[in-house]
Amino acid sequence: MNAYPADSVGRVVPRKIAIEQPLALDCGRTLPRHELMVETYGTLNADASNAVLICHALSGDHHAAGYHGDDDRKPGWWDNCIGPGKPIDTARFYVVSLNNLGGCRGSTGPNSINPDTGAPWGPDFPLLTVRDWVRSQALLADVLGIRQWAAVIGGSLGGMQVMQWAIDLPERIRHAVVIASAPKISAQNIAFNEIARQAILSDPDFHGGRFYGENVVPSRGLKLARMLGHITYLSDQAMRAKFGRELKAATPSFNFDVEFEVESYLRYQGQSFVDRFDANTYLLMTKALDYFDPAREFGDDLAAAFRQARARFLVIAFTSDWRFSPARSREIVKSLVDAGRDVSYALIDSQLGHDDFLMPLPQYHRVLRSYLARALEPAA
């Protein structure tokens, strides 16, 4: 027996898939082969027309739904949205979720072994772009026998991968679902990323990225980076509602111990991230965010970039998201309209901020569910 909920995909076993084709990267280097950690949920139909790709964001991984074992405290990171009868319905779709190249959860990345040296790649692992990820994911699709995705879906940095799929490989994606994303990040976003990077790079325990051999991790820097991220994932209003200005004690301590609830929350979030994430991967992810700019090779004309696309688009934004604000989603929508593409746009009333794209908001899930019902129609 198991005790998994009826609308859960239940127990899942990740598998490591080897990509034996060389992968030419935007930085100019080539990986002769690489491995990707993958989970799949549901069943691929006979003509392989029901496959959905989930693209993860900054700190995500392949474990999007279900449980790895009966002892799991919690399911995958998007379990509220993926499962039988859920908006990404595994009774209808074959859902593929991977840990991106450069990740730290089993896919080839800075913390895996460099075959040339027998030691972890560390700082020798190439920096990647969203385009590189799309290339890697396309090779994965080949291995899985998926010529065309019914839909590619992602939030935040994941949404950038979705856009790049639609632009770079238009024949291989029918529906593009871009959630809480942006056509490129702002100078302010780059600035936040730069501080996170400097926190890690300047941590003496970083050892230039070669900390694996030093029996330490740059925990101070990674913790600061994560704390900073959390502020940008939450709205001012949400932090006020969640923590207020509550002091943990009745009176101020007049020292630097935890005094306010919000401090306690941030320190906990920072520390738990250190226990599960790799500093080199964090650096790589923030750089991929900074570099993303699909309009660049089209004369800074995003509509020209989208003219390459053939997919239908669903763009979703959240009212309380200040990191990837609705205004940024509207830029995407406007360029898609200018490019003559088929696009639906939903602005979801929300409170939490950027993190709302992970939440089971009824309005949000209704939009996703009804849109994805179209995704099983045959290719146009």
Place this chain on the structure above:
Amino acid sequence: MNAYPADSVGRVVPRKIAIEQPLALDCGRTLPRHELMVETYGTLNADASNAVLICHALSGDHHAAGYHGDDDRKPGWWDNCIGPGKPIDTARFYVVSLNNLGGCRGSTGPNSINPDTGAPWGPDFPLLTVRDWVRSQALLADVLGIRQWAAVIGGSLGGMQVMQWAIDLPERIRHAVVIASAPKISAQNIAFNEIARQAILSDPDFHGGRFYGENVVPSRGLKLARMLGHITYLSDQAMRAKFGRELKAATPSFNFDVEFEVESYLRYQGQSFVDRFDANTYLLMTKALDYFDPAREFGDDLAAAFRQARARFLVIAFTSDWRFSPARSREIVKSLVDAGRDVSYALIDSQLGHDDFLMPLPQYHRVLRSYLARALEPAA
């Protein structure tokens, strides 16, 4: 000869003023004496009715206007607003500007000598509140022979001191000018402060605050703290206008060198701050910000706090300020109105963000100038 502009206060000489009265602090400790670095501009009139106090913000000091010498590259931090004929008109007002207690520019603070040990105070220096500063500034007023300020003026953390003056010492302040401030900071603001503190506290060169004897300063942490501050002082829009997403080189470098203009700016700002500021003072200033909450001892009723006040108020906010947003200033105004106080409110169209309170925006300076014309009227 000198080459100072005609509307400059010209050359100024800071002086150190000893406060020999004991100062009882909110933390329960008492400083038997302390010293304050002070600059004054203009002339105190016969009945000492034209004195204006300038309260500085997080990283400010006593040097608000004029030049310390002919070689000065730039004048004091609010020189565009203080001088003969300027909005804070030194032809009419006697302007007093100090480095607050706990500062690092000559006033008694963590980097000055603890008489009990003969070594720098460091972490043994007491944490302070805005109320403590008002008490210290009142002792300074006594020394200077100023019974009642024509006006107390400050932006940001400075504006908090202004409010506290009006509440705690109502007979000693005729006009309260509160600029780009808040009745208390939000959980999000506390979160930003907490990350800045953790960056400093976790820097191995911090040595628990006793770095003065170690021939190092916690430069990594202080730099990160300042970089983070800068993001919150500038609007998203201003960063976009100032830096865009301009790469310094034609193509990405695929390493962690400076790539975007905004990174270059932040690293420069961070480094120059390390050269002029003390880490213990930075910690102390952020704690004073977190603690400020004048409504607290009035049952969380800000209007009840303001019922103590007798001053007339001018409250100024800036449209592009997201750190201390106009909504926070309206909270102040609403409570003043509820308390039956005389209050004027000006919302200034601006682009830059929180830093606009330091800028010579014509609309802003017109409001200040015309309001302060009233400040020389006799006390009500």
